Amino acid sequence: MAGMETEELIVVWQRVLEPSGASWALFENGTCVVLKEPAGDLADAAVRLLGEYGPVHVGSQAGDFNVLTLKDDMGWLVTGHHPDVMTHVGPDEPADPTHLAVGLHGRAKRHQDGTELRVVHVEDRRPADG
Secondary structure, eight states, X not given: OOOOOHXXXXXXXXXXXXGGTOEEEEETTSEEEEESSOOSOHHHHHXXXXXXXXXXXXXXXXXXXXXXXXXXXXXXXXXXXXXXXXXXXXXXXXSSOSHHHHHHHHHHHHHHHHHHOOEEEEEOOSOOOO
């Protein structure tokens, strides 16, 4: 099924990450990199992190995933081997809503984002100077 539009993904990630106060970057296929101690260019930092931890290597930690169900029918978050990398799977995306199917779908999206590395949004929550 079709994925969510970028604007919809931004709203989901804003709702999910608002309490953390962390800066983050969103990639084209729904993967988000949380930048807990950001410095410099946030998009560049996110690309470096996802370039290392996004691509899937089956049979290694990079192939592992967990699925978290979001409230309010917002879909799922699929986590992997880096705690600051998560991928959103929308409620209408997988034909099969089992955790295995959702996890595999999210992992595939993370792999695509980790190889294409296209940032579509950056949320800079660093305190303003002065």
